[in-house]
Amino acid sequence: LEEEALEVEEKEVVSPDAPLPAGQTERTLRKIVRKATEEDIKKEEKNREHEAEAFKACQDLITERELPMKLIRVEYSFDASRAVFFFFSESRVDFRELVKELAYTFKVRIEMRQIGVRDVARLVGGYGPCGRDLCCSSFLKNFEPVSIRMAKKQEMVLNPAKISGVCGRLLCCLSYEYAFYDDIKKDIAGLRDAAIREKREGEERRITEEQREAEARRVSEEKKRQEERKQREDSRREKQKDAGPKGGGRPEKRTVAPQDKKGQAHAGRSGERAPQVKQGEQQPQQQKPAQQQQDEKGAQGKRKRRFWRRKRKKQGND
Secondary structure (H helix, E strand, O other): OEEEOOEEEOOOOOOOOOOOOOOOOOOOOOOEOOOOOHHHHHHHHHHHHHHHHHHHHHHHHHHHHOOOOEEEEEEEOOOOOEEEEEEEOOOOOOOHHHHHHHHHHHOOEEEEEEEOHHHHHHHHOOEOOOOOEOHHHHOOOOOOOOOHHHHHHOOOOOOHHHHEOOOOOEOHHHHOOHHHHHHHHHHHHHHHHHHHHHHHHHHHHHHHHHHHHHHHHHHHHHHHHHHHHHHHHHHHHHHHHHHHHHOOOOOOOOOOOHHHHHHHHHHHHHOOOOOOOOOOOOOOOOOOOHHHHHHHHHHHHHHHHHHHHHHHHHHHHO
16 A cells, blocks of 8 residues: 555555666655555455446536536545546536536545546557557656657658557657667768768769770870871882882873963964973973064953943943
């Protein structure tokens, strides 16, 4: 039996030599009065019967008065002097008349406690997605705040059905390993940056090596082309030298002066054959006859006079 607020309650001692919970001292722990006897056990069973009767009666009154509340549990103290009614409601409820009727019916002190959805899951109990008993009904004493950021930090699937508990809120176990993930994420971020930097440097080295190899190939190909061109030119010069003394070389192109061309044309028109000039000899310059020179001067003067007449005529028209 434990002493609590001048009232005695029955509890079960699981481990007598267990270490003190975090944040508690011997002064904060409740005092154990004595071991429960058979009479105490029978009294506790009788209180359980009173709790069932009080639950049914209170549920009927709530339905009758149409109060916006859901009754969860009823607990009697060990000495049956107090009855606590736990209920859940999303809004404030005026239950003063309900308390009066319950006190008149059961002749005990009545307490109404409004609880949240997490407390409902703690009182009702059940099994979580992991297959074990709910943490809140087995060992948790206080509810720590849980946020969606914890699920994101642990890279969990952001599916409400996956990260929500029986109460409909986020799983309490999301906060168990959050500190570990928060610390390791910082180390992982540093490792990721180092890996990315190393990968970038390796890519730059690979590109530099490829460019260097391409430049070396281009230089070698250019050298090879120059050598081949030089070999072709040397072989051509050697062939020309070998073909020159034997007379089997390519004949040189003979250039004819303009005056020689005109003389040849005039000779062709007059029926005379122009004298042939041997290769390597210079053709002697021929002088034009006086009559031909006069004819050319007269034709040139006629062209000039015709040009100036056309020009003056064009200026007069303008």
